[in-house]
Amino acid sequence: MSRAEPVFAAARVEKAFGTLRAVDGLSMAVEGGEIYGLVGPSGSGKTTLLRMLCGLTAPSGGEARLLGSAMPRERRKVEERFGYMPQERAVYRDLSVAENLLFFGQVYGMSRRRIAARTAELLAMMKLEDRRGQRADRLSGGEKQRLSLACTLVHEADALLLDEPTIGLDPALRAEFWDYFRDLSSRGRTLLVSTHYLHEADRCRRVGLMQRGRLVAEGTPAALRTLAGEHAGHPVGDMEDVFLVLTRSEGDAR
Ligand SMILES: Nc1ncnc2c1ncn2[C@@H]1O[C@H](COP(=O)(O)OP(=O)(O)OP(=O)(O)O)[C@@H](O)[C@H]1O
Numbered sequence: 362m363s364r365a366e367p368v369f370a371a372a373r374v375e376k377a378f379g380t381l382r383a384v385d386g387l388s389m390a391v392e393g394g395e396i397y398g399l400v401g402p403s404g405s406g407k408t409t410l411l412r413m414l415c416g417l418t419a420p421s422g423g424e425a426r427l428l429g430s431a432m433p434r435e436r437r438k439v440e441e442r443f444g445y446m447p448q449e450r451a452v453y454r455d456l457s458v459a460e461n462l463l464f465f466g467q468v469y470g471m472s473r474r475r476i477a478a479r480t481a482e483l484l485a486m487m488k489l490e491d492r493r494g495q496r497a498d499r500l501s502g503g504e505k506q507r508l509s510l511a512c513t514l515v516h517e518a519d520a521l522l523l524d525e526p527t528i529g530l531d532p533a534l535r536a537e538f539w540d541y542f543r544d545l546s547s548r549g550r551t552l553l554v555s556t557h558y559l560h561e562a563d564r565c566r567r568v569g570l571m572q573r574g575r576l577v578a579e580g581t582p583a584a585l586r587t588l589a590g591e592h593a594g595h596p597v598g599d600m601e602d603v604f605l606v607l608t609r610s611e612g613d614a615r
């Protein structure tokens with residue numbers, strides 16, 4: 362029996378901006394139902410990789426595939442099967458909370474009835490029920506973020522690319538977001554999530570550490586701890602320390 366295609370796959374993918382290689386020959390694959398965490402210093406190429414994987418920007422070399430389709434060439438085939446939450450939150454400021462969800466639902470070709478049902482569910486989940494009629498530009502930062510996530514989830518996509526979805530949220534809300542991500546993954550959804558909160562990496566099945574456009578380490582949180590311990594010469598338990606040890610040792614290697 363042939364193995365199912367990965368949900369997200371990069372094969373020696375590259376993205377050059379002038380002389381800068383924002384993503385530099387990176388290969389990875391994320392299987393169905395996984396939560397894969399993407400970490401790495403600012404500017405290491407996380408957003409650029411996510412954008413290539415969902416066809417928002419074309420690779421300069423190599424191949425990016427989503428649900429078996431080559432991006433961006435075959436993007437249309439999978440347009441309704443993925444959701445992307447960009448780092449710069451994309452909600453319409455002059456629409457209300459409910460109108461934003463209606464707009465995104467319509468973009469994905471959902472019926473009004475289904476949008477109404479999803480809106481009720483998502484507003485409850487994101488604790489935005491009492492903000493339903495509020496214009497998006499009057500929401501607090503965290504409320505805007507919850508709305509942005511709700512818009513990404515409205516069409517119940519199989520594959521989710523979330524670029525720093527929890528940045529700026531209070532700890533209780535971050536924990537709730539992660540409980541929700543785990544719930545999505547237990548229902549077969551696949552999540553690729555970038556984050557700078559390294560303890561969130563512990564909630565992922567696998568973590569990829571990017572540096573200067575490359576994947577310099579990848580594995581389960583436990584495997585990355587072991588690797589960092591080998592580099593450091595002593596046990597490393599805290600994910601922040603794992604990150605520091607592994608990015609430093611990669612820097613030394615250059
Ligand atoms: N459109 C662009 N034009 C030129 N350079 C770009 C463009 N987009 C990104 N870059 C550069 O590519 C590199 C990678 O950027 P990217 O946004 O992918 O990093 P990141 O890992 O997501 O960073 P952060 O954690 O700060 O969000 C950076 O040096 C950035 O300045």
Ligand SMILES: [Mg+2]
Pocket residue numbers: 407408409448524
């Ligand atoms: Mg980014």
